Amino acid sequence: MAAPPADAAPQAxxxxxxxxxxxxxxxxxxxxxxxxxDYAKPNGPTISVTVSKLPATGARRGTLFGNPGGPGGDGIGMFTALEPADQIRQEWDLVAVQPRGLIGATPVRCDPLSKASGGENGAGALNRERCEKNTPGYTKTLTTETTARDIEQVRRAMGLDKISLYGISYGTWLMGTYATLFPSHTDRLVLDSAMDPRRAWGQMLDDQTAGYRARAHAMMAWIASHDDVYHLGTTPLAVYQRWSRAVEKEAGVPPSLSAPPARVGDVPPGLKAVAQQYLAGVNMTADARARIENLVATLATGGSQASSSLFVLTRAYAPSRDLWPAIALQTAGRSTPPKPSAEELKAATNAQDMQSVIICNEDRSPRDPTLTPAAVLANLVTGDVFDSPGLTYRSGLGCAGAAPVTTPIPLRNKLAVQPLQIQSVGDPQTPYRQSLATHKSMNTHLITVGGGDHGQFGRSNKPLDAAVVEYLRTGHTDVTRTPQAPVTASLTKAPGA
Structure with missing residues (x-):
């Protein structure tokens, strides 16, 4: 892929x-x-991308470019939402380039699914066609490499020789791609909750399924440990039962998410003598019972668990403990999710469209057609938001009829300073085991963080923040492990939209 001349003058x-x-x-x-x-036609048409900057509040050491992940994460307000450590805020200009395809960076314009045609060619073809129709020739440019090249254009426009990079989740692939393409212009590179690009996208989404289910159980255990606040039960199973009833009240059907393992405290008084046998039986059949009960109720009533905001938000909020109080409060009937504004719905729809396009543009993971029946069931019948992403793309249904348009750049470390990687052991979105591929390919210095939160930036984790600041200042840190961050959110007040 060609690029504009390296000596292009900075833009005003x-x-x-x-x-x-x-x-x-x-x-x-x-x-x-x-x-x-299109960087293959560097002298052809142009698009505009928005860049945001939070100027350093003190003596400036450099410029740190960030990306929050996704794909589809809005970058413009990234450093507002994530609240970087004071030293970072003081010493670096914090810059974010809005990824192309999103609002603020020549958004891709897609017809609503209800008005789209071409589904007979496959879901991927339908999705690509409904976007290509309104922005012809543009959808094929929505790739990680192209977005990395946009960052390079912004660096030039700002007249900077070297920039440091901070990517979270998918942003680690994006920033790793930039560093691979432009090592001479890369100073420090921080990969927070790194993914393995070689598993994009079907394998990666399939990797997440078990982690999300386990993380939902961890959430229920956390809620049980705060029974003095939420009064939902003192065991994870007791919390699950209250949560399940709340989901069923909203959706008309029980959830298909299995219950967490029963504990001694869950054994009925009359069965204490056979407690171990009782627990073994309950736990062995938990997954099958939840799925069967959900399927029977769904077929009988026509309801869908996906219509329950509590069910959907449980998965969405699982990666961050700062969002768990919101699930506890909604389960207890003490809060309701805020209704998004028309503006927020527009942004969310645009982000989903952009994500769907880029996934199929780059999805080169092996497909397993034997998963197709399960994918159809999860999407069109049961509405299982825990299972459907992995099954949809791993089976090949998600990108059917839409072949990849690019071969991603293999990540390589050509940097003078060793990259820093931060990884949480129980992260459901970027599982620790798979992240080690990036650790190897980029020869990173790895910091392992306790717990399972996804994304470590801005969590008031003082030992980790100190290590990141040290790395940004010196290019080195000896820290290899830190505890998980504290929960900083209010336990009794749900977050906004």
Whole structure:
């Protein structure tokens, strides 16, 4: 893929207020940069991408470019939402380039699914066609490599020789790609909750399924440990039973998520003498019972667990303990999810469209057609949001009819400074075992963090923050392990939309 001349003059950037849709702080500045629409035609049409900047509040050491992941994560308000450590805020200009395809970076415009045609060619073809129709020639440019090249254009426009990079989740692939392509312009590289790009996307999404289910059980154990706050039960199973009833009340059907393992405290008084046998029987059949009860109720009533906001949010909030209080409060009937505004729905729809396009543009993982019946069941019958992502793409249904348009750049470490990688042992989104592939390919210095939160930036984890600051300042840290971050969210007040 060709690129504009390296000696291209910096663009004149007009910094001003950011569009409110990005929820950036008042002191965040935004500007737009023109970049080639297609880097294979560097002198062809251009698109505009928004770049945000939070200027260092003290003596500036450098510029740190960030990406929050996704794909589809809004970058403009990233450093507002994540609240970086004070030293980082003071010593680095914090910059984010909005990924192309999102609002603020020439958004991809897709017809609503209800108005789309072409489904007979496959779900992937349908999705690509409904977006390509309105932005012809643009959808094929939505790739990780192209977005990395956009970051390079912004670096040039800002007149910077070297930049440091901080990527979270999918952002680790994006920033790793930039560092591989432009090592001479990369200073420090921090990979937070790294994914293995070689498993993108079907294998990676399939990898997540077991982790999300386990993480939901961990959430229920946490809620049980705070029974003095939520009064939902003192065992994970007791909490699950209250949660299950709340899901059924919303959806009309019970959830298919299996119950967490029963404990001695869950044994009925009359069965204490055979407690171990009781527990073995209950735990052995938990998954099958949940799935069968959900399927029977779904077929009988026509309801869907996916219509329960509590069920959907349980999966969405599972990776971050700071969001677990919201699930506890909703289960207890003490809060309801805030209704998103029309503006927020527009942004969420755009992000989903962009993500779907880029996944199929790059999905080169092996497909397993034997999973097709299970994928159809999870998507079209039971509405199982825990199982459906992995089954949809691993089976091949998600990108059927839409062949990949690019071969991703293999990540390589050509940097003068060793990259830093931060990985949590129980992270359901970027499982620890798979992340070790990036540790090997990029020769990173690895910090293992306790717990299972996804994304470690801005969690008030003082030992970890100190290690990251040390690395950014010196290019080195001896820290290899830290405990998990504290829960900083209110236990009695649910977060906003």
């Amino acid at each position: 950037l007009n910094w001003g207020a950011c569009d409110r849709i990005h929820h950036a702080s008042p002191d965040t500045q935004c500007a737009t940069v023109q970049v080639p629409r």
